[in-house]
Amino acid sequence: QSGLTQPPSASGTPGQRVTISCSGLSSNIGSNPVYWFQQLPATAPKLVIYRDTQRPSGVPDRLSGSKSGTSASLAIGGLRSEDEADYYCAAWDDSLSGWVFGGGTKLTVL
Template identity: 55%
Template sequence: WAQAVLTQPSSVSASLGQRVSITCSGSSSNIGRYGATWYQQVPGSGLRTIIYGSSRRPSGVPDRFSGSKSGNTVTLTISSLQPEDEADYFCAAYDISTNAVFGSGTTLTLLG
């Protein structure tokens, strides 16, 4: 990844079946203007796009993954957490001056 410009929590945790939200904050030159994309990375695997255009879900991604945008912040919400959701989640966005900016990633840990 390039230097992180977007701000994400370093980690979140929740129990199986619960709901969790991960935020990603930027500015009016990136998220505020263009929205963002969310990626999932399971250890040992490549990046998988789970949300694009801030709230659109690619085919094949379960509908328990959802995204929203408010101002310069996007939020990824995962409802009814499953074991396979334990992963790192990254946000990325276009930026008017630097083409692309990234978050440093959020590690989702399942409790219990």
């Protein structure tokens, strides 16, 4: 089952802005909304962006999502230590009739 492509790691210093990319196909990102999840160690994934750009209540506006064609990005501005986590993108795939996830990006706050 094909998945979405993310860089395995990203890093930044406190206060910086970092961007995590997510690349897919016309059958998933190209035609369906992208979702982003944050996962802290030993916890369930937490939804931080839905429908490409929308934030659930309680998610700070330092986090933002964007999409263009078959790629999407999650940006985190004003980086804080509590942002250190794994981040996953996800989208529905029309060809597979199922969800596909990225491999995850480990964000380190230096």
